[in-house]
């Protein structure tokens with residue numbers, strides 16, 4: 001039996017984005033950095049890859065709020081502090097400036113946590129009161145400690161939109177933003193990065209008065225054609241395969257990876273593309289059918305609003321010829337199409353486009 005060794009698919013490119021983030025990391029913390037972009041565009045991968053390659057003097061606190069469902073303040077704290085579910089301190093070694101088993105020692109000392117070195121007593125005290133400020137003070141002290149040891153602290157919160165609506169004696173997110181402002185603009189003590197694929201959430205943040213001139217936005221978009229082309233070439237795609245993939249799949253890294261795997265397994269790229277298009281066309285059709293047939297009311301701002309089906313079609317019709325357009329205001333219909341992950345907005349550029357090339361193709365198919 002012949003066993004082919006399959007070329008492992010590695011992290012690709014993102015040089016421009018990495019450079020932008022490195023430039024931020026080389027200067028004094030000043031602004032809160034929001035990293036945004038379509039679903040599965042590679043935000044988490046980029047930040048993970050960057051962390052792995054940072055010099056030893058950086059201490060990175062990485063929290064992914066999607067690790068577990070968060071519906072209460074207690075859930076939030078457990079995700080922040082309990083590393084069983086990937087907690088706050090992913091580079092404890094650097095903080096301590098030592099290597100080896102030290103991390104594991106602390107983990108076993110703490111029992112259930114194996115991330116942020118938080119003594120049980122303090123954790124339960126923070127737990128007891130519904131005061132996020134207590135948790136923030138603890139984290140701040142940890143950051144100060146790292147800083148005093150000559151380290152550069154970096155706080156990264158992935159999937160920030162998860163706690164967008166969480167109430168803990170008022171909206172938690174505002175308290176978190178205040179904490180971020182203290183870390184950056186006021187104390188210049190820690191770099192802060194917040195990641196999200198939810199473009200409506202980012203739109204909210206972008207227009208938030210308290211963050212005005214205190215935040216910076218970094219787009220991590222699907223790969224541009226040129227980058228996608230190089231990516232595919234690396235995995236031995238021929239010119240026809242590249243053209244086909246770019247035309248119908250576009251530059252979404254996760255889909256490109258799937259296409260590479262398909263090819264590596266000797267399956268048909270064309271068939272896979274047809275499957276993608278058929279599936280996505282069906283899904284979007286179903287969403288539109290529902291609105292057309294039964295109508296749809298959504299909460300838009302504070303109001304309950306009935307969607308106009310013709311208005312939805314009108315928005316989609318822009319994509320008959322365009323791939324992207326500039327919006328004037330976000331109408332309830334735009335809001336809905338974004339909420340359903342058919343379209344994605346970019347608040348910085350005030351542009352709107354389908355989530356991926358597949359979505360674009362599916363929209364065009366439906367409008368035929």
Ligand SMILES: Nc1ncnc2c1ncn2[C@@H]1O[C@H](COP(=O)(O)OP(=O)(O)O)[C@@H](O)[C@H]1O
Nearest residue numbers: 010011012039040041042043044045046253254
């Ligand atoms: N630069 C890249 N090179 C190779 N694969 C990537 C790259 N970026 C993303 N991917 C692939 O796409 C998937 C989705 O990326 P992810 O970082 O989770 O997206 P996001 O956080 O933007 O939703 C990853 O699991 C990875 O397989």
Ligand SMILES: [Mg+2]
Nearest residue numbers: 043044045158
């Ligand atoms: Mg992610």
